[in-house]
Amino acid sequence: xxxxxxxxxxxxxxxxxxxxxxxxxxxxxxxxxxxxxxxxxxxxxxxxxxxxxxxxxxxxxxxxxxxxxxxxxxxxxxxxxxxxxxxxxxxxxxxxxxxxxxxxxxxxxxxxxxxxxxxxxxxxxxxxxxxxxxxxxxxxxxxxxxxxxxxxxxxxxxxxxxxxxxxxxxxxxxxxxxxxxxxxxxxxxxxxxxxxxxxxxxxxxxxxxxxxxxxxxxxxxxxxxxxxxxxxxxxxxxxxxxxxxxxxxxxxxxxxxxxxxxxxxxxxxxxxxxxxxxxxxxxxxxxxxxxxxxxxxxxxxxxxx
Amino acid sequence: xxxxxxxxxxxxxxxxxxxxxxxxxxxxxxxxxxxxxxxxxxxxxxxxxxxxxxxxxxxxxxxxxxxxxxxxxxxxxxxxxxxxxxxxxxxxxxxxxxxxxxxxxxxxxxxxxxxxxxxxxxxxxxxxxxxxxxxxxxxxxxxxxxxxxxxxxxxxxxxxxxxxxxxxxxxxxxxxxxxxxxxxxxxxxxxxxxxxxxxxxxxxxxxxxxxxxxxxxxxxxxxxxxxxxxxxxxxxxxxxxxxxxxxxxxxxxxxxxxxxxxxxxxxxxxxxxxxxxxxxxxxxxxxxxxxx
Numbered sequence: 001x002x003x004x005x006x007x008x009x010x011x012x013x014x015x016x017x018x019x020x021x022x023x024x025x026x027x028x029x030x031x032x033x034x035x036x037x038x039x040x041x042x043x044x045x046x047x048x049x050x051x052x053x054x055x056x057x058x059x060x061x062x063x064x065x066x067x068x069x070x071x072x073x074x075x076x077x078x079x080x081x082x083x084x085x086x087x088x089x090x091x092x093x094x095x096x097x098x099x100x101x102x103x104x105x106x107x108x109x110x111x112x113x114x115x116x117x118x119x120x121x122x123x124x125x126x127x128x129x130x131x132x133x134x135x136x137x138x139x140x141x142x143x144x145x146x147x148x149x150x151x152x153x154x155x156x157x158x159x160x161x162x163x164x165x166x167x168x169x170x171x172x173x174x175x176x177x178x179x180x181x182x183x184x185x186x187x188x189x190x191x192x193x194x195x196x197x198x199x200x201x202x203x204x205x206x207x208x209x210x211x212x213x214x215x216x217x218x219x220x221x222x223x224x225x226x227x228x229x230x231x232x233x234x235x236x237x238x239x240x241x242x243x244x245x246x247x248x249x250x251x252x253x254x255x256x257x258x259x260x261x262x263x264x265x266x267x268x269x270x271x272x273x274x275x276x277x278x279x280x281x282x283x284x285x286x287x288x289x290x291x292x293x294x295x296x297x298x299x300x301x302x303x304x305x
Numbered sequence: 306x307x308x309x310x311x312x313x314x315x316x317x318x319x320x321x322x323x324x325x326x327x328x329x330x331x332x333x334x335x336x337x338x339x340x341x342x343x344x345x346x347x348x349x350x351x352x353x354x355x356x357x358x359x360x361x362x363x364x365x366x367x368x369x370x371x372x373x374x375x376x377x378x379x380x381x382x383x384x385x386x387x388x389x390x391x392x393x394x395x396x397x398x399x400x401x402x403x404x405x406x407x408x409x410x411x412x413x414x415x416x417x418x419x420x421x422x423x424x425x426x427x428x429x430x431x432x433x434x435x436x437x438x439x440x441x442x443x444x445x446x447x448x449x450x451x452x453x454x455x456x457x458x459x460x461x462x463x464x465x466x467x468x469x470x471x472x473x474x475x476x477x478x479x480x481x482x483x484x485x486x487x488x489x490x491x492x493x494x495x496x497x498x499x500x501x502x503x504x505x506x507x508x509x510x511x512x513x514x515x516x517x518x519x520x521x522x523x524x525x526x527x528x529x530x531x532x533x534x535x536x537x538x539x540x541x542x543x544x545x546x547x548x549x550x551x552x553x554x555x556x557x558x559x560x561x562x563x564x565x566x567x568x569x570x571x572x573x574x575x576x577x578x579x580x581x582x583x584x585x586x587x588x589x590x591x592x593x594x595x596x597x
Contacts (some may be wrong), residue, residue, distance in 0.1 A: 164330020194582030
């Protein structure tokens with residue numbers, strides 16, 4: 001009797017699987033919560049600061065819970081960032097390159113995974129090289145080139161390289177697509193070809209749907225990286241047009257030249273509210289996409305070897 | 306009379322048609338600027354209002370790297386970076402894999418946790434992270450308040466305490482740079498058929514064996530992607546010392562874009578060597594069934 005009880009207790013505590021027993025569960029949740037806290041902590045701090053008014057900001061007693069919700073900081077940031085206009089432009093130089101880059105990289109990844117191409121090793125070498133080479137190396141020559149092409153200080157300076165698979169971290173996306181297409185069983189392709197489909201049809205009908213998670217992953221990353229990018233955009237589109245990130249980078253000087261704020265001085269709370277406003281769009285995109293991200297994976301059905 | 310193309314040639318052509326967009330882009334937007342930049346590294350480049358004046362000077366810029374204080378401090382930063390990467394890459398890869406596996410378990414609030422674990426991806430690649438580090442928001446006060454670092458220095462001998470304390474104080478930053486890798490591993494984990502685990506369980510395999518025999522082999526390719534990504538992400542991070550050297554010398558009066566291009570090229574070679582070493586290690590680690 002006793003030993004039976006003990007065994008059942010042991011089973012409950014440790015479980016058959018990592019996630020069955022209580023100990024395993026406690027371990028998983030506590031680890032996830034502790035590390036998650038590290039990531040959330042700065043966001044919470046930024047948020048609480050962003051709704052503090054001047055009194056709360058200087059009051060050492062008020063640390064985590066402001067005495068009142070003070071939204072004027074957000075109003076101020078809205079004006080300084082000229083939020084809606086800047087947001088629209090940021091979305092243009094973020095969404096368009098992200099989509100185009102994902103498509104082009106999927107073509108390249110498919111070609112490398114499914115075709116016997118001459119010079120494949122050289123292509124891989126070149127892909128890796130373009131990725132390894134610090135952007136700073138070829139930015140000035142590219143700047144001169146764009147100047148000659150007359151696309152400097154327009155959104156095209158960001159969109160063109162992305163269209164041709166030379167955008168931000170294109171190489172990593174080609175590699176991701178390569179891995180995904182490589183994992184797809186070639187038996188499916190062959191049977192489709194026997195049924196009379198050509199290679200392009202095979203790609204559209206079989207390759208693309210099966211690689212849905214790769215497309216989503218790649219789009220998400222492209223989107224975020226283009227959103228956060230400041231070095232290239234400051235060089236290529238910097239002087240009249242601004243993305244939100246560029247405005248944030250120059251927030252203090254922007255604040256100084258914004259009309260109608262002369263009676264106010266810049267403080268931490270206003271800066272944090274601007275930061276929150278800039279993270280918000282990506283956060284929303286992720287929260288919307290994340291559901292598809294999971295579903296897209298389940299829908300594919302067939303898994304790799 | 307036209308003969309149909311041989312199958313091999315046709316395959317080659319169709320393959321290249323998929324590659325063509327990328328190939329054109331490579332030539333115009335990357336190769337041309339890269340070759341120009343290489344030529345710059347062999348020249349003195351003066352940027353002025355009228356345009357660019359380039360004078361060929363041979364290997365002078367490269368020689369300067371090994372003979373001027375500016376060059377030495379660059380070499381120093383490359384050496385530091387190499388050591389840093391040897392420690393950080395394994396930590397980040399293992400950490401990201403563990404978190405991905407945990408997030409892939411049937412836990413409650415999965416969406417909530419994934420939302421949180423994507424935060425580093427959103428934040429660590431933008432100017433926001435620099436702002437957070439600068440304002441001290443990216444460190445957890447607990448590490449300092451609980452005196453973990455003091456505890457380490459008091460408990461261990463000096464030689465052991467310093468690297469340990471270093472890793473601990475950098476740990477938060479390391480975690481912030483693991484966001485993308487976590488997602489990479491999650492996407493690979495979801496490709497694994499769950500019935501394989503069930504079958505293994507019926508055959509009497511425990512979670513430990515399942516991990517080594519099913520999970521890890523399926524993640525093999527992603528480990529490689531993750532390692533490459535980590536090295537390059539850290540290597541081209543805009544606050545990286547070596548990158549700062551390249552940036553600062555670009556518009557510096559006495560060195561200029563020529564010297565800056567030269568150190569950038571040298572840095573590129575160093576990165577390639579580091580990557581090559583990891584590749585060799587990885588090959589040796591998993592050369593059992595690698596048919597290509």
